[in-house]
Amino acid sequence: MRAQHPDPVTSATGRTTVALDSPNDLLGWWDRWNTLAVQSGALIFRSPAWVAAWWEVLHPDDRVELLVRGDDQPDGLVALATGRRRLHPRLPIAPTVTVLAGSGVGAADHLGPVGVDAFTRRQLVADAVSHVGGRPLQLAELSDEFGATARALGATPIHQRRCPAVALSPEAGPATWPRHLRKELRRRERRAAELGIERRWIRLDAGSSEPIGQLNRLHDAVWASRGRSGLSTSWRDELVLRVAEASTGDDGAWMQLLERDGMAVAALLGFRYGSTFCSYRTGWDPSLRSLGLGLLLHSDAIRRASSLGCGRYDFLRGTEPHKYTLGGVDAIESTSVVARGVAGRLLVERERRSAQRNAGAGWHERDSPAASVSG
Numbered sequence: 001m002r003a004q005h006p007d008p009v010t011s012a013t014g015r016t017t018v019a020l021d022s023p024n025d026l027l028g029w030w031d032r033w034n035t036l037a038v039q040s041g042a043l044i045f046r047s048p049a050w051v052a053a054w055w056e057v058l059h060p061d062d063r064v065e066l067l068v069r070g071d072d073q074p075d076g077l078v079a080l081a082t083g084r085r086r087l088h089p090r091l092p093i094a095p096t097v098t099v100l101a102g103s104g105v106g107a108a109d110h111l112g113p114v115g116v117d118a119f120t121r122r123q124l125v126a127d128a129v130s131h132v133g134g135r136p137l138q139l140a141e142l143s144d145e146f147g148a149t150a151r152a153l154g155a156t157p158i159h160q161r162r163c164p165a166v167a168l169s170p171e172a173g174p175a176t177w178p179r180h181l182r183k184e185l186r187r188r189e190r191r192a193a194e195l196g197i198e199r200r201w202i203r204l205d206a207g208s209s210e211p212i213g214q215l216n217r218l219h220d221a222v223w224a225s226r227g228r229s230g231l232s233t234s235w236r237d238e239l240v241l242r243v244a245e246a247s248t249g250d251d252g253a254w255m256q257l258l259e260r261d262g263m264a265v266a267a268l269l270g271f272r273y274g275s276t277f278c279s280y281r282t283g284w285d286p287s288l289r290s291l292g293l294g295l296l297l298h299s300d301a302i303r304r305a306s307s308l309g310c311g312r313y314d315f316l317r318g319t320e321p322h323k324y325t326l327g328g329v330d331a332i333e334s335t336s337v338v339a340r341g342v343a344g345r346l347l348v349e350r351e352r353r354s355a356q357r358n359a360g361a362g363w364h365e366r367d368s369p370a371a372s373v374s375g
Contacts, residue, residue, distance in 0.1 A: 015124075019064075033077060044271040050108065075120045078112070082098045100140060104138075104140055122145070136337060136344035141333050158334075163318075164315045177327065199257070214267055220283070253280075255269050282294060295325070
């Protein structure tokens with residue numbers, strides 16, 4: 001049983017600390033949090049739906065706190081999770097570390113506070129650093145607006161990642177693709193139609209294990225064709241399904257399926273949230289590689305996001321050529337550690353070694369097995 005927490009405490013700086021007992025406690029903050037996240041242009045990884053699913057599925061023993069600025073209608077907030085993290089899979093060293101709730105294993109990008117303006121959001125990064133006291137603080141996959149703030153507060157940089165994204169508007173996005181690209185896409189689409197390949201979109205819910213199973217099959221097949229194992233696991237499936245279940249309206253998990261004779265030959269899983277859409281995982285039949293199914297998946301997803309009024313299509317981390325062919329422009333996200341004490345120094349060393357391994361292995365997909373901070 002979790003310890004009983006005192007009432008929210010407001011610091012001299014105007015920051016209120018709210019201790020939560022379980023993911024259910026997020027319900028009281030749900031609408032206000034979503035409003036701030038959408039105002040911030042955040043992806044779903046900074047939403048209460050993602051944090052609740054991450055907490056329940058991956059780190060149920062963590063202690064989660066909200067740092068809030070403002071009163072009944074908060075100006076901004078950030079969720080921090082504190083728990084034990086193993087520093088090496090073969091060593092029984094698991095110090096207590098504070099992280100951004102929702103980060104680490106599961107692969108969230110562009111993390112950080114949500115708030116009404118950039119000043120408030122940056123101030124919450126400073127609040128997080130001061131709040132942890134003598135504990136190490138890992139600021140993983142920070143959106144580019146927060147990286148400089150973290151470093152100025154003494155955080156040790158670990159790595160940076162490029163995350164291509166396409167800005168969408170009535171005047172931009174698919175309409176600005178070069179003529180030769182539009183012609184090539186039409187040719188590939190005709191070829192796919194000649195082979196009997198049809199396209200459909202579905203919104204995932206709590207009972208969508210079957211389409212996720214199809215994606216896993218195709219995702220693992222792609223990685224097997226490259227001589228590596230895929231990233232499909234039951235807990236990843238559960239995480240996605242919990243997020244899908246908790247989302248409302250047009251927000252949530254969507255899947256595009258390319259099918260022939262009732263069997264999926266390609267799939268794209270993405271999340272729509274507010275004015276953003278991000279591609280989370282893809283897979284396709286390697287025997288149909290010549291069709292360029294990955295390019296077809298993303299090009300249609302970009303068109304769909306644009307037609308729905310989204311202002312951003314985010315490929316997330318990874319620098320595969322097709323992301324730039326379709327108009328992706330890099331945003332830089334960073335990971336840093338406030339390395340207090342021996343545990344902090346060990347965490348810095350562990351994260352640096354992990355980043356080097358991932359770079360050497362050439363990982364471009366959503367989350368490398370070596371990137372986990374989970375115990």
